[in-house]
Amino acid sequence: MEVALNNNTHKLLSKIAINDGHGENSPYFDGWKAYDTNPYHPRNNPSGVIQMGLAENQLCFDLIEEWIKNHPEASICSPQGGFDFKEIALFQDYHGLPEFRGAIANFMSRVRGSRVKFDPSRIVMSGGATGAHETVAFCLANRGEAFLVPTPYYPGFDRDLKWRTGIELIPVVCESTNNFKVTLGALEEAYDKARESNIKVKGLLITNPSNPLGTFFDKDTLKTLVRFINEKNIHLVCDEIYAGTVTNGNEFVSIAEILEEFPTICNHNLIHIVYSLSKDMGFPGFRVGIIYSYNDTVVNIARKMSSFGLVSTQTQHMVASMLSDNDFVDHFICESKIRLAHRHEMFIGELAEVGIGSLESNAGLFFWMDLRRFLKEPTFESEMTFWRIIINEIKLNVSPGSSFHCEEPGWFRVCFANMDDETVMVAVERIKSFVLERRMLEIKTKAMAKNKKQCWQNNLQLKLSSRRLEDIMSPHSPLNSPMLRAQN
Amino acid sequence: MSMWRPCAEVERCVGKGAAGEGRSCGETSCSRAGSGVVCGREESGVVGLILSITQIKLDGLSLFVLMAIEIVQPSVGLSKMAVSETHGEDSPYFAGWKAYDENPYHETCNPTGVIQMGLAENQVSFDLLEEYLEANLEATNWGQKVSGFRENALFQDYHGLLSFRKAMASFMEEVRGGKAKFDPERVVLTAGATAANELLTFILADPGDALLVPTPYYPGFDRDLRWRTGVQIVPIHCERSNNFQITPEALEAAYDHARSMNIKVRGVLITNPSNPLGATIQRKVLEEILDFVTRKNIHLVTDEIYSGSAFYADEFVSIAEVLESRNYKDSERCHIVYSLSKDLGLPGFRVGTIYSYNDQVVTTARRMSSFTLISSQTQFLLASMLSDKEFTQKYIKINRERLRKRYEMIINGLKKVGIECLKGNAGLFCWMNLSPYLKEPTIKGELEMWKTIMHEVRLNISPGSSCHCSEPGWFRVCFANMSEETLEVALSRIHEFIKTRKQ
Numbered sequence: 001m002e003v004a005l006n007n008n009t010h011k012l013l014s015k016i017a018i019n020d021g022h023g024e025n026s027p028y029f030d031g032w033k034a035y036d037t038n039p040y041h042p043r044n045n046p047s048g049v050i051q052m053g054l055a056e057n058q059l060c061f062d063l064i065e066e067w068i069k070n071h072p073e074a075s076i077c078s079p080q081g082g083f084d085f086k087e088i089a090l091f092q093d094y095h096g097l098p099e100f101r102g103a104i105a106n107f108m109s110r111v112r113g114s115r116v117k118f119d120p121s122r123i124v125m126s127g128g129a130t131g132a133h134e135t136v137a138f139c140l141a142n143r144g145e146a147f148l149v150p151t152p153y154y155p156g157f158d159r160d161l162k163w164r165t166g167i168e169l170i171p172v173v174c175e176s177t178n179n180f181k182v183t184l185g186a187l188e189e190a191y192d193k194a195r196e197s198n199i200k201v202k203g204l205l206i207t208n209p210s211n212p213l214g215t216f217f218d219k220d221t222l223k224t225l226v227r228f229i230n231e232k233n234i235h236l237v238c239d240e241i242y243a244g245t246v247t248n249g250n251e252f253v254s255i256a257e258i259l260e261e262f263p264t265i266c267n268h269n270l271i272h273i274v275y276s277l278s279k280d281m282g283f284p285g286f287r288v289g290i291i292y293s294y295n296d297t298v299v300n301i302a303r304k305m306s307s308f309g310l311v312s313t314q315t316q317h318m319v320a321s322m323l324s325d326n327d328f329v330d331h332f333i334c335e336s337k338i339r340l341a342h343r344h345e346m347f348i349g350e351l352a353e354v355g356i357g358s359l360e361s362n363a364g365l366f367f368w369m370d371l372r373r374f375l376k377e378p379t380f381e382s383e384m385t386f387w388r389i390i391i392n393e394i395k396l397n398v399s400p401g402s403s404f405h406c407e408e409p410g411w412f413r414v415c416f417a418n419m420d421d422e423t424v425m426v427a428v429e430r431i432k433s434f435v436l437e438r439r440m441l442e443i444k445t446k447a448m449a450k451n452k453k454q455c456w457q458n459n460l461q462l463k464l465s466s467r468r469l470e471d472i473m474s475p476h477s478p479l480n481s482p483m484l485r486a487q488n
Numbered sequence: 489m490s491m492w493r494p495c496a497e498v499e500r501c502v503g504k505g506a507a508g509e510g511r512s513c514g515e516t517s518c519s520r521a522g523s524g525v526v527c528g529r530e531e532s533g534v535v536g537l538i539l540s541i542t543q544i545k546l547d548g549l550s551l552f553v554l555m556a557i558e559i560v561q562p563s564v565g566l567s568k569m570a571v572s573e574t575h576g577e578d579s580p581y582f583a584g585w586k587a588y589d590e591n592p593y594h595e596t597c598n599p600t601g602v603i604q605m606g607l608a609e610n611q612v613s614f615d616l617l618e619e620y621l622e623a624n625l626e627a628t629n630w631g632q633k634v635s636g637f638r639e640n641a642l643f644q645d646y647h648g649l650l651s652f653r654k655a656m657a658s659f660m661e662e663v664r665g666g667k668a669k670f671d672p673e674r675v676v677l678t679a680g681a682t683a684a685n686e687l688l689t690f691i692l693a694d695p696g697d698a699l700l701v702p703t704p705y706y707p708g709f710d711r712d713l714r715w716r717t718g719v720q721i722v723p724i725h726c727e728r729s730n731n732f733q734i735t736p737e738a739l740e741a742a743y744d745h746a747r748s749m750n751i752k753v754r755g756v757l758i759t760n761p762s763n764p765l766g767a768t769i770q771r772k773v774l775e776e777i778l779d780f781v782t783r784k785n786i787h788l789v790t791d792e793i794y795s796g797s798a799f800y801a802d803e804f805v806s807i808a809e810v811l812e813s814r815n816y817k818d819s820e821r822c823h824i825v826y827s828l829s830k831d832l833g834l835p836g837f838r839v840g841t842i843y844s845y846n847d848q849v850v851t852t853a854r855r856m857s858s859f860t861l862i863s864s865q866t867q868f869l870l871a872s873m874l875s876d877k878e879f880t881q882k883y884i885k886i887n888r889e890r891l892r893k894r895y896e897m898i899i900n901g902l903k904k905v906g907i908e909c910l911k912g913n914a915g916l917f918c919w920m921n922l923s924p925y926l927k928e929p930t931i932k933g934e935l936e937m938w939k940t941i942m943h944e945v946r947l948n949i950s951p952g953s954s955c956h957c958s959e960p961g962w963f964r965v966c967f968a969n970m971s972e973e974t975l976e977v978a979l980s981r982i983h984e985f986i987k988t989r990k991q
Contacts, residue, residue, distance in 0.1 A: 012692075012754075012785070012786075012787065012821070013691055013692060013848060013849065013852070014690065014691055014692060014693055014694045014697075014754075015694055016690055016691070016694075017690070017691040017692075017848070017849075017852045022852070022855040022856070024855065056642060058638070058642070061637070061638040061641070064637070064641075065634045065637050065638065068630065068634050068637060069634050072629075075629050075630075077621050077625065077628045077629040077869060078625065078629055079622070079625075082618065082621060082622065085614075085617070085618055085621065086611075086614045086618070088836055089614075089617075089833065089834045089835075089836050089837060090609060090611070090833065090834075090835060090836055091835075091836045092829075092835040092836050092838075127679055127683075127858075127859050127860040127861060128644075128858075128859075128861065130858050130859055131859045131860060134859050138567060138569055138570070138716055139566055139567055139569070139570045140565075140566060140567055140570070141567050142567050142568050142569070143695075159858070160859075163856075164690055164716070164856070164859075202565065202567075233565075278644075282641060282642065283641045284641075284642060284643075284644040285640060285641050285642055285643040285644050285863070285864030285865070286641060286863050286864060286865055287644075287679070287861050287862070287863050287864075297566060297570065297571075298566065298570070301566070301570045301575070304575045304577065304711075305575075305715075305716070307680075307682050307711070308679070308680075308682060308683045308686055308712075308716075308859070308860055309679050309683060309859060309860040310679060310680065310838050311838075311863065312679075312836065312837045312838050312862065312863035312865065312866040313836030313837060313838075314836070314837055314863065314865060314866050314869065315863040315865050315866065318865065
């Protein structure tokens with residue numbers, strides 16, 4: 001007897017397959033849809049949506065392209081590199097090409113100013129950082145156990161760490177009052193909350209430099225975190241995917257440096273680093289994810305799991321060639337920092353002119369924009385409403401803080417490295433004109449309201465007739481909110 | 489200070505200068521325990537020293553004795569998954585690799601070394617690939633101007649490059665001689681068939697559920713289908729009496745067995761052509777399997793990774809053809825796994841696909857493929873190669889012929905000394921029967937024979953027990969990962985060995 005398959009198909013799939021763990025039902029994706037259906041193009045669609053929700057690094061491709069032109073042997077398809085084709089195509093050892101591991105260890109070291117060395121035999125491959133995070137979770141925690149994660153955090157973690165593993169994520173709340181720093185108090189609170197709910201905490205996951213904040217941890221905070229996890233005997237997973245985007249030179253401290261400078265600060269078996277070439281090099285398509293663990297068993301097991309997400313040997317070969325060229329690597333790292341810094345400064349400088357501030361930061365491919373005072377109310381509903389205005393009226397896809405599990409509404413992540421200079425100016429102009437238009441609209445509406453209801457004037461916080469234009473344009477004027485219509 | 493305890497690997501350590509079972513070999517890179525792990529030693533966590541002072545009265549004298557007491561903290565917790573052995577690497581399938589790694593055959597440098605016949609690689613047609621690359625530089629590389637590089641490097645859409653998906657669909661059609669059509673929209677890309685099989689299992693079954701798999705089967709399935717998914721494999725027992733074909737009775741028996749253990753069966757997974765049998769599944773059997781899964785309302789996963797390695801194109805029938813002949817009725821329970829690792833000999837490039845006739849499976853699989861995407865650089869290279877129909881038709885035809893020739897060479901060579909093999913018509917290996925030569929007709933006897941072949945004959949072949957074969961004495965012998973000369977050497981060693989055995 002045949003069953004009507006169509007009606008019952010969903011019952012035929014696993015729970016994992018039919019749940020929301022993939023994360024794509026989040027309203028966060030509305031912005032992407034708006035962009036996909038109406039993407040900006042300088043000539044073909046100049047009024048389209050500009051993509052500022054994608055953390056890509058497009059600033060240094062010229063350097064890479066030049067290197068590739070000059071090094072045809074890096075490609076196994078070229079006459080110079082073709083000699084290796086068969087050997088490379090056949091190589092499927094999950095240890096990876098030795099020269100690949102060596103080059104990655106070399107690159108990771110140089111990205112950290114050569115202040116610390118990495119052991120190639122601890123380098124484990126994975127399907128991008130996405131695959132790395134999932135693999136580390138599979139190694140460290142059982143179904144139903146949890147990781148602590150400081151908020152705000154990259155939305156992808158909800159999928160990467162939870163979907164197929166069945167692991168929970170417990171937020172460690174960070175607040176703007178101290179620039180979203182992770183405090184010991186917040187850690188303890190999150191840990192205790194888990195205990196009360198009978199959830200076993202297996203680790204703490206930090207992203208350093210932070211996505212979406214663009215800030216990095218200072219040495220003292222890192223030491224505090226390390227002592228915390230050591231005391232609780234839980235793991236510390238450090239996603240250092242943005243390590244190469246730090247524009248402040250030597251101030252970034254990697255967890256590797258903490259272990260080197262303070263070797264007895266903790267049990268090294270608890271420390272694991274996730275890395276990738278997707279952000280620092282701008283190679284998300286090549287799927288070069290790395291797990292670097294100080295725990296031998298984790299290296300061993302993660303390596304076995306890497307069978308599920310090995311890096312293509314064609315790509316390993318090219319990356320090995322490129323990243324062992326120290327002249328190129330040093331020049332690239334240096335130039336990339338300069339260009340990122342310049343782009344970042346350009347953006348926040350322009351936005352400051354219209355009174356829009358952001359969290360002070362020196363890393364990442366984005367900044368954390370403060371639009372709190374633009375919200376009608378300090379609620380997430382207001383944030384979402386305003387976000388839809390940004391997408392539909394200003395035509396920019398930025399990412400609302402709620403999608404990063406930020407506890408305070410009004411913050412938005414704005415990516416700046418995935419476009420050319422002209423597009424930056426277009427985006428900036430759109431924001432500026434939007435802000436100015438709203439203010440003029442407010443002034444006009446207020447003036448009309450004043451004429452109609454003279455007796456209410458005394459109740460207004462601002463007496464328009466006595467205000468100079470500059471004061472109205474001041475960032476501190478409550479009239480700046482586009483959400484406000486003349487309602488008082 | 490760390491306290492050391494023997495690691496679990498010690499018992500099986502066969503490292504360099506191996507101290508033997510039960511003792512540590514002290515190797516720092518024992519590939520049993522894993523790179524970086526010192527065999528025989530395992531860190532158990534931070535240890536502290538407490539100095540305590542104890543007063544002892546001894547013959548009227550008080551002595552203060554300083555004693556050091558060691559305190560051991562529990563070793564840091566990993567997941568159950570991490571400490572289980574479901575990764576499967578303790579199987580003899582992998583142990584033979586060790587013997588080869590330590591003493592690999594080389595025709596001039598090491599002519600007495602171990603010949604690797606346990607690795608199903610296809611090395612017979614590389615010249616055709618290299619010829620293509622030489623003639624198509626602009627299309628496969630980023631060209632002189634490197635103009636496509638940036639776009640390629642940035643492309644991380646899990647739908648994959650459209651040109652590549654189209655090329656894969658087209659190639660899969662070519663392999664089936666145009667007898668089935670493939671829609672590029674149903675092609676989901678994964679980093680290898682290893683990932684594809686695991687991913688499908690995550691989608692089709694919950695932890696504790698089971699997939700039915702005919703024996704003998706590829707040892708890697710124990711890891712791919714079970715390890716991280718928590719899903720079980722219940723074997724469908726196949727016997728030599730009918731050439732290991734899958735029968736409806738065997739299917740029902742496996743299903744009932746699972747039910748009797750209160751295990752929910754979610755699907756059947758078959759490999760066609762079969763690994764390790766090296767034979768295609770007959771159309772009639774495919775129809776029976778399809779009827780079975782329909783009756784039970786479960787899934788059918790068909791791993792067709794060796795479809796391009798069938799020696800005669802018309803002897804391979806794809807499940808896609810059967811579905812087409814039924815007008816795709818009930819096809820939503822069917823899913824095909826494919827890869828370029830065997831037919832094209834490109835295992836390093838990690839190119840796997842899932843082709844599902846179920847929309848929801850396609851959508852979900854695509855989302856899950858985020859964990860295991862194919863490098864866009866590799867997609868770009870292969871998109872052009874596989875959409876070149878002139879090239880693919882030529883390649884497929886010549887590849888089949890060369891594999892057939894190799895197969896005939898090894899079969900005839902074995903026949904000369906009276907060794908029988910299962911009649912095969914596909915794949916990169918033959919299924920050799922050494923049961924007449926076993927000291928006892930048991931797995932123990934088989935493993936003894938296997939060790940002898942490894943250490944005396946110096947061939948790494950795979951024992952049937954590692955493939956869960958229900959009858960001892962069968963061995964999988966690969967023939968496509970070496971030159972013809974090396975194959976001759978291997979055959980002559982076997983000849984010698986059998987001669988001595990017969991005496």
